[in-house]
Amino acid sequence: MATAPPSPTDNDAATGAGTPAFSPLYQQIKQLILHSLQQGEWKPGEVIPSELELAARFRVSQGTVRKAIDELAAEHLLVRRQGRGTFVATHAERHVQYRFLRLVPDGDSPTDQPAQRTVVECRRQRASADVARALALRTGDAVFQLRRVLAFGGVPTILEDLWLPGGPFKGLTAERLSACQGPMYAFFETEFGVRMVRADEKIRAVLPDPGQAKLLGVTPATPLLSVERIACTYNDLPMELRRGLYRTDTRHYHNRLS
Amino acid sequence: MATAPPSPTDNDAATGAGTPAFSPLYQQIKQLILHSLQQGEWKPGEVIPSELELAARFRVSQGTVRKAIDELAAEHLLVRRQGRGTFVATHAERHVQYRFLRLVPDGDSPTDQPAQRTVVECRRQRASADVARALALRTGDAVFQLRRVLAFGGVPTILEDLWLPGGPFKGLTAERLSACQGPMYAFFETEFGVRMVRADEKIRAVLPDPGQAKLLGVTPATPLLSVERIACTYNDLPMELRRGLYRTDTRHYHNRLS
């Protein structure tokens, strides 16, 4: 039983002035569920209460809860499993793993062998102006900066620089990072309670500087994909800035438009 | 009144052997609507019959039709407009225009001035092996090959080579192409009844050959984005192969992950 079961606001209530600001019931339910997710009431991988339970808790019909969950499932925040229940999505599952990594092997064989990861660097430092802006911090705030190389079949392919806000990631060290198996985003979930939900990427073609070229084992004349990503948790709070350099000689960035 | 109103198949009917192959009613309705779209019963931009009409036609409830339309709308094949009706999606609308072009200006201002288009080449020729494979044709089949340059603010930015199957695009000429205003995909809809619905893109970083560099006004040492796209109509039939080279010095390819 929840403490003080929240009720959806009455829609006819005057909102003061201006636009009517009509919001359907199921949207309000969606926000309530979202709030519970943010508060960590249900953790990644766990079941949430059944539709009937939620309907009783929110005092609405099952159909209304269903529509709210439908939208959250479409956004990959929840995962429905018939006969079992509805679960909080996680980056730790086998077939949804590396969902944000779009660099796939050329050819038709999707034999996605796992990458060998090498952490080159992991420091606590002060945010520069552009890093601060990307992470919604102030210049000089504490951030973690790390650099790593991913190799496939022994071939270094991805060089990544990451910046993480110091607050939510307090206690991050190169050791803990190196010890982690599986996707980094799964590690963030279990170790820091930070779940990445959305991301925006800006992609350009660039040439590496000598240091970058050396880490990737290419000449400075090799064109590389520059992928700048800002990843967010629930409520679109930016939680990671990532600048990647991808070799695209035997792999490509895949995108589906629809 | 439709000729011989099709009825959804009875689900309990034995499917011979093997998997039960259960398919919900709304999925069958979805396929029937899809079929009407393919047949051109309703053209891009037109209204389709109201939910109540379709429900009567297919002998199901409004809710079932609604769910079918919901999915088609989520896939951008239909567009719902409250109070007006449900419309066949089109590339000719202002705010949905260039939905497949992901190259956006750097910075926060999305001042998307229209591009100046120059058709460099437009020929009818025989498909090479790789072009044929991409378009699901046979080597040697007739295809149209065209090349064009897009410039923004006078700066040549995109060089595109396109291959189109000769059959569906019979009668295509450089003149008709040059005369077209607005998006090329809208032109394809009105002139050839070909609506692009989905596309897959493979993105790499490359260096241009001398000819490409000249057309884009860059040196051959300038890294460029190589974007290979295969675009499909309804039922995933490939209808276009497009190889683009994008300058990314003042623009970037934007992608939203979720």
Place this chain on the structure above:
DNA sequence: CAGTGGTCTAGACCACTGG
């Protein structure tokens, strides 16, 4: 077998559009 999500229905009412 009980419990979950998934489908389907029927009906009432609301919000929006256009004439």
Place this chain on the structure above:
DNA sequence: CAGTGGTCTAGACCACTGC
């Protein structure tokens, strides 16, 4: 004002999972 899509409900039944 009539007609459209949008919301909400209640209830029946189906498909799937796990015990």
